[in-house]
Amino acid sequence: MTILQLIQKPQLRGAEMFATQLSNELTGLGHEVMVVALFPGASELPCKGTFIRLDRPIGKRWFDYEGWKALANLIKIHHVDVVQCNAGDTLKFAVFSQLFCGWKVPIIARNASMVSAYIQNPLIKWLNRWLYSRTQAIVSVSHLAAKDLNQLFPETKVKTTVIPIGINQQPFTSVAWKNTPPTAFQIVHVGGFSFEKNHHGLLSIFEQWLKRCPDSHLHLIGDGPMRAEIEQAVAKNNLTDTISFYGFSKDALHYMHQADVVVLPSIIEGLPGVVLEAMYAKTPVIAYNVGGISEVIQNGATGYLVEKGDEQGFVEALEKVYKNDQDEMIKNAYDLVVEHYTNPVLAQHFVGVYSKVLK
Template sequence: MKILQIIHKPQSRGAEIFTCQLSGQLTKIGHKVKIISVYDGEANLPWPDPIESLSANSKSRFIDFKAWKKLAIIIKSFKPCLVQVNAGDSLKYAVLSKNVFKWTQPIVVRNASEVGRYLNSRIQKSINVLFYKSISKVISVSHASKKDLLEHFPFLRGKIEVIQVGLENAKIKVKVLEPTGIKHILHVGGFTFEKNHEGLLRIFKKVQEKMPNVHLHLVGDGPERVNIERKVEEFKLEDHITFYGFVNDPLSYINSADILVLPSIIEGLPGVILEAMYCKTPVVAYNVGGVSEVLNDDTGILILKNDESSFAGSVLDILIKNDFNKVEEAFNLVRNHYMNDQIALKFVNSYQKLVEQSQ
């Protein structure tokens, strides 16, 4: 098969990284994949070929005929069996290009979050109804994401399949987190409102008050970073928190941490939890989205959303007792069910059924 993958832009974000990893696995088993982006970007993604950009204009996305036409030309030249859109504005551009320039390939939407949380008005929902009525299939990252989508767009019933995110087999580098001789708490994620960094600071403050010899490491970047840096100063935690920005080897940080924390308020199925399980690093997270589909009493600690005191208490228990016995079960879960070579075969099976139906 030929598969065209569309991403929002080259950026070090889960949706784009997984698209590249999936595409690499699809290529290994004999399929031909081309990745393009809606917008220009600077990140070096794990994909060997050039990622062609539509060079779209976000301010005129609903009248961007030039970018729609460029996509149609790429499709005419590449002749894919299907087009998969992966977060951001990729759905908008694919649907508008298809409707205007009349290409016929089916559109597959990869749903990696809880879409309903972003629908703030009837107009937004009405517009999204039009987009989703133009697609052929949705592949949701979790059962929670599927449920959320059906609650807002029930006409998609029968078109949604759940295929989780996966991990690459990787050799984990050894990294020494500074300062040495203390406990290390790690958070990996973009600085966006969904990741709830402000709540994380309050949780860390509670932990630090009872365990002064602890350090918080924040890996990632994004629009909320400046605000969080100000909050760190307000909380007088500058000496206890390190900002890293984007890193090329998050696994080495996860592997070296004593605990990974994820107090997100919105999630699909976060790959960083799987990465922590792969590294045998304990995880504490809020029970949102599809988190509970991998994190449970056997594999980690789930906390009721916004219960910051319980979250801090669980972190302290793990750091103080130092006998967390769930990491082996978590590691086995990932190795047996969440590796990308297995996940890619599920995507191929889904693609083949769709292509057969479309013929």
């Protein structure tokens, strides 16, 4: 079959990275796949197949008839069988294109987060209910994310399937730390600088941890709208010598592999790929218990799970990693990921969803 993966823009973010990795797996299974980016972006995604940049102006996304027509032409020219929308404005863009241009290809929405945290306004809730009504299937990243969506829009339950995010198995390479000796206790956080990633909370946790272990360094990998604000907070709190910023990095997995611990104190998540990558990288992971994280982290068995907002509990988990042997937990986590969360396995599940909507 021919599958069109719609992404927001070329960026090294979870939704776009997974859509690209999934596309590569689907291509390997013999399907024709194209990844279509709606808006301009500077990053190069690791796409092995057809990658198309529409470069539509993001300010016109509510009334971009030319963009909707361009998507419709791609669907017609390439005889697309199914369109998968991956986060951001992709579902809205596809539905409007279908409505105004008249194409009939099934639309699959990928739900990668806890939508109720973002949909508060009654008008926005009505719009999203209508958008989901135009889909033939919804693939949710975790059981909790699916439950959240189905409670907000009960009519979506009958067409929701849970398929988690996956990881690519690959060898690790050596990378250089910034501004810190290799003997320091290396703490890595990977994630965009947005409110749900809770960087301010992370800084608070790190300050408390430094009182116990001054020879520690926090590495922040990622970029985003709040980066300048966090950099200012780091300078204001005199943490510049103990925190390094890396921006977007294709080597994030390798940094995690070299780290002593990976931390994720997010306040909103679906099922973040960084948790799975840390487990695959054989590095202990500590995360707040939000979204579907508890579906992969069993506290003390495959990682450390801390209740949201419990900064003291987070510091105590860091203490456990610092002082105790984590070999058994690391093995449990690695085995879980390799058995259930690799992209070749998940690609087969997606093919099952596509085939079902095409019957």
